[in-house]
Amino acid sequence: MLNQKLFKIEKEDSYTKHTRLIKEYKASHPEADIISLGIGDVSFPVPLPVIEAMKKACDELGSMDTFQGYGAYWGIESLRRAIAENDYKGLDISSEEIYVGDGTKTDCTALLELFDAGAKVLTGNPTYPVYRNGAFAMGRDVYECSCDEEFKMTIPMEHYDVIYICSPCNPVGNAYTKSELKKWIDYANAEGAYIVFDNVYRDFAQSLGLPKSIYEIEGSRTCCIELHSFSKNLSFSGTRCSYFVLPKEFGEELHSLWRERTINRFNGASYVAQKGAEASYLPEVQEIIKKNIEVYKGNGKLLRNTLLEAGFSVTGGIDAPYLWVGTKDRMECWEAFSFFLEKLNIVTVPGAIFGSKGRYSLRISALGTRENTEEACRRILEFYEKDN
Amino acid sequence: MLNQKLFKIEKEDSYTKHTRLIKEYKASHPEADIISLGIGDVSFPVPLPVIEAMKKACDELGSMDTFQGYGAYWGIESLRRAIAENDYKGLDISSEEIYVGDGTKTDCTALLELFDAGAKVLTGNPTYPVYRNGAFAMGRDVYECSCDEEFKMTIPMEHYDVIYICSPCNPVGNAYTKSELKKWIDYANAEGAYIVFDNVYRDFAQSLGLPKSIYEIEGSRTCCIELHSFSKNLSFSGTRCSYFVLPKEFGEELHSLWRERTINRFNGASYVAQKGAEASYLPEVQEIIKKNIEVYKGNGKLLRNTLLEAGFSVTGGIDAPYLWVGTKDRMECWEAFSFFLEKLNIVTVPGAIFGSKGRYSLRISALGTRENTEEACRRILEFYEKDN
Numbered sequence: 001m002l003n004q005k006l007f008k009i010e011k012e013d014s015y016t017k018h019t020r021l022i023k024e025y026k027a028s029h030p031e032a033d034i035i036s037l038g039i040g041d042v043s044f045p046v047p048l049p050v051i052e053a054m055k056k057a058c059d060e061l062g063s064m065d066t067f068q069g070y071g072a073y074w075g076i077e078s079l080r081r082a083i084a085e086n087d088y089k090g091l092d093i094s095s096e097e098i099y100v101g102d103g104t105k106t107d108c109t110a111l112l113e114l115f116d117a118g119a120k121v122l123t124g125n126p127t128y129p130v131y132r133n134g135a136f137a138m139g140r141d142v143y144e145c146s147c148d149e150e151f152k153m154t155i156p157m158e159h160y161d162v163i164y165i166c167s168p169c170n171p172v173g174n175a176y177t178k179s180e181l182k183k184w185i186d187y188a189n190a191e192g193a194y195i196v197f198d199n200v201y202r203d204f205a206q207s208l209g210l211p212k213s214i215y216e217i218e219g220s221r222t223c224c225i226e227l228h229s230f231s232k233n234l235s236f237s238g239t240r241c242s243y244f245v246l247p248k249e250f251g252e253e254l255h256s257l258w259r260e261r262t263i264n265r266f267n268g269a270s271y272v273a274q275k276g277a278e279a280s281y282l283p284e285v286q287e288i289i290k291k292n293i294e295v296y297k298g299n300g301k302l303l304r305n306t307l308l309e310a311g312f313s314v315t316g317g318i319d320a321p322y323l324w325v326g327t328k329d330r331m332e333c334w335e336a337f338s339f340f341l342e343k344l345n346i347v348t349v350p351g352a353i354f355g356s357k358g359r360y361s362l363r364i365s366a367l368g369t370r371e372n373t374e375e376a377c378r379r380i381l382e383f384y385e386k387d388n
Numbered sequence: 389m390l391n392q393k394l395f396k397i398e399k400e401d402s403y404t405k406h407t408r409l410i411k412e413y414k415a416s417h418p419e420a421d422i423i424s425l426g427i428g429d430v431s432f433p434v435p436l437p438v439i440e441a442m443k444k445a446c447d448e449l450g451s452m453d454t455f456q457g458y459g460a461y462w463g464i465e466s467l468r469r470a471i472a473e474n475d476y477k478g479l480d481i482s483s484e485e486i487y488v489g490d491g492t493k494t495d496c497t498a499l500l501e502l503f504d505a506g507a508k509v510l511t512g513n514p515t516y517p518v519y520r521n522g523a524f525a526m527g528r529d530v531y532e533c534s535c536d537e538e539f540k541m542t543i544p545m546e547h548y549d550v551i552y553i554c555s556p557c558n559p560v561g562n563a564y565t566k567s568e569l570k571k572w573i574d575y576a577n578a579e580g581a582y583i584v585f586d587n588v589y590r591d592f593a594q595s596l597g598l599p600k601s602i603y604e605i606e607g608s609r610t611c612c613i614e615l616h617s618f619s620k621n622l623s624f625s626g627t628r629c630s631y632f633v634l635p636k637e638f639g640e641e642l643h644s645l646w647r648e649r650t651i652n653r654f655n656g657a658s659y660v661a662q663k664g665a666e667a668s669y670l671p672e673v674q675e676i677i678k679k680n681i682e683v684y685k686g687n688g689k690l691l692r693n694t695l696l697e698a699g700f701s702v703t704g705g706i707d708a709p710y711l712w713v714g715t716k717d718r719m720e721c722w723e724a725f726s727f728f729l730e731k732l733n734i735v736t737v738p739g740a741i742f743g744s745k746g747r748y749s750l751r752i753s754a755l756g757t758r759e760n761t762e763e764a765c766r767r768i769l770e771f772y773e774k775d776n
Binding site: 039238264270 | 389391399427431434439449450452455490491501502504505507518521522524526527549580627628644645647649652653654655658659661
């Protein structure tokens with residue numbers, strides 16, 4: 001009677017194993033100066049004007065004149081309006097099309113409740129493991145899409161119902177261009193499929209030809225659900241706030257179904273987090289975000305150049321805060337992970353966590369501090385120069 | 389390809405219709421002094437020491453020395469420990485058995501991800517509609533249990549896999565005794581079934597023979613998952629924090645499956661909310677909670693006596709903050725709701741929202757302010773004395 005698909009969640013190639021190995025190494029090497037370029041947590045704190053807004057929200061909860069209770073199932077109106085007006089300026093998205101959540105990890109698979117249990121879910125390999133494992137947890141079957149040499153998914157010949165695209169991409173660190181996405185949109189519209197477009201790393205996409213939103217692309221409004229989160233730009237990884245867009249072109253019946261679903265499954269993101277997210281649109285916060293993203297992007301560039309110089313094959317690090325690094329001499333990824341941890345005291349993520357095609361790769365994060373990133377680069381260069 | 393079970397969520401007898409009717413009435417009667425005894429939101433603000441703890445948590449997020457990011461998928465250790473030590477004092481529940489969530493609404497149906505899509509889910513009629521509708525959203529089949537004249541579910545002859553019991557009960561306002569629960573526990577253990585025991589209204593249960601926790605009852609640890617929330621005692625209806633207990637007797641494999649599920653589906657409740665919840669165990673906060681619960685319980689008593697005096701049949705209002713009120717002359721519940729709204733300017737909830745067996749009942753909440761509750765009672769008595 002247990003959900004048998006839960007057993008499909010890979011335990012050997014999992015974050016659980018990863019966390020355990022790091023913990024064990026730290027315990028047995030308490031003197032080691034370990035730099036984490038592993039799990040994609042942030043290095044800047046929550047911006048102070050956002051903290052102030054959150055504390056003000058706390059105070060509001062302390063008086064019945066300003067108290068906030070039940071009712072904001074898909075987000076408080078002022079936040080949804082701020083998102084529509086700022087993130088979708090000129091793109092004709094209204095607050096009615098915005099659904100606020102407690103994080104893209106929850107949202108991206110919760111959306112599967114819109115679709116029948118038999119819906120065919122497609123994701124890449126490598127991919128953000130939550131798409132696959134979250135879908136398993138929800139009892140769905142997940143299919144693997146072929147990818148090209150840049151690890152971008154190639155349009156399938158068969159029919160699928162729900163397609164996960166993460167761009168800018170976790171884990172491989174590159175981004176789909178508008179013209180590449182247009183082909184997926186055409187496929188989805190032809191097949192009556194839906195694209196769950198995970199745009200969490202939007203702020204990192206600055207190269208020519210990359211969209212800031214999928215809704216810049218013709219045909220997207222009938223088939224694309226775009227997700228975004230405040231985890232990276234506001235450092236809300238522990239505070240929890242996110243949103244996604246269901247365009248009105250999906251039809252009133254679908255919106256109505258989703259609203260009824262949500263009323264029965266979720267009481268909304270924390271009011272305090274939502275008021276913090278709303279403050280992200282203050283000009284002074286936008287300035288802080290811009291500067292932080294520049295640091296992360298600088299880290300990416302530094303890591304990319306260093307790893308290339310050290311003789312690795314590298315994808316990403318330019319338009320996303322991740323680098324996808326091929327191991328040398330086809331070293332197996334868990335071995336390479338241990339090698340980096342033990343020889344360089346640098347935490348990376350074994351590629352196999354993201355799928356079988358990651359077996360000879362590591363994911364390296366550019367979300368560390370500049371100082372740690374520079375030190376990591378120094379260690380890498382020193383080691384591999386000595387090695388060469 | 390849409391989830392067909394979403395269409396089973398009743399729209400005619402729904403909170404959506406309820407909210408719309410109230411809004412329409414208020415718009416057309418702006419002068420009306422309306423008292424809400426409807427949706428179970430609270431009347432006391434978040435206690436000030438809790439607000440202070442939350443603001444301190446906000447400040448912690450503003451510095452990398454104290455920053456909290458990813459990782460507390462099932463709750464921060466200090467909160468889980470506080471729950472185990474306080475709420476389960478003497479009951480031998482450890483922090484490892486506690487899973488923190490963002491609300492019982494989410495938790496109670498998210499737990500279905502543990503079980504196969506074919507698991508037979510049993511709930512009462514009337515029942516908290518989320519058990520039924522949330523299970524539909526998750527693609528599950530839901531079965532209706534017969535209830536006795538007190539609206540308590542009677543042990544079925546057939547096999548079911550997951551049984552929802554809400555006690556103290558929303559909506560009918562009474563509570564299951566230890567000996568009644570023991571029968572359900574025996575059924576579950578004999579059938580290999582699980583009981584999802586929604587104990588959100590625990591603090592209201594003060595009559596003899598009622599448990600504070602299901603784990604006081606023999607046999608419960610192999611089959612019962614107990615849920616609790618901070619929404620009512622801390623007024624966290626907008627702040628969002630909850631927890632449930634999976635006893636270690638469920639086995640390490642099941643815990644391991646649930647942890648992997650959670651890592652892939654949820655990044656934890658907001659850190660700020662969790663630190664607020666932790667502060668609920670401060671002695672000064674316990675005092676505030678106790679006083680607030682006493683007010684609500686006093687409201688329940690007042691409403692109960694008033695409604696009985698006005699000639700209604702009443703269940704509940706003693707060990708739960710709800711009263712289940714039979715309409716007079718078998719007036720249909722939506723009509724009775726409109727009658728209360730228009731004649732008395734009191735908002736109630738039509739019983740049909742909780743199931744077809746609620747067609748001739750109203751749910752009335754004792755969670756209003758004392759002042760509003762007294763005024764509502766005055767209006768009821770005045771009207772029905774005039775009427776008689």
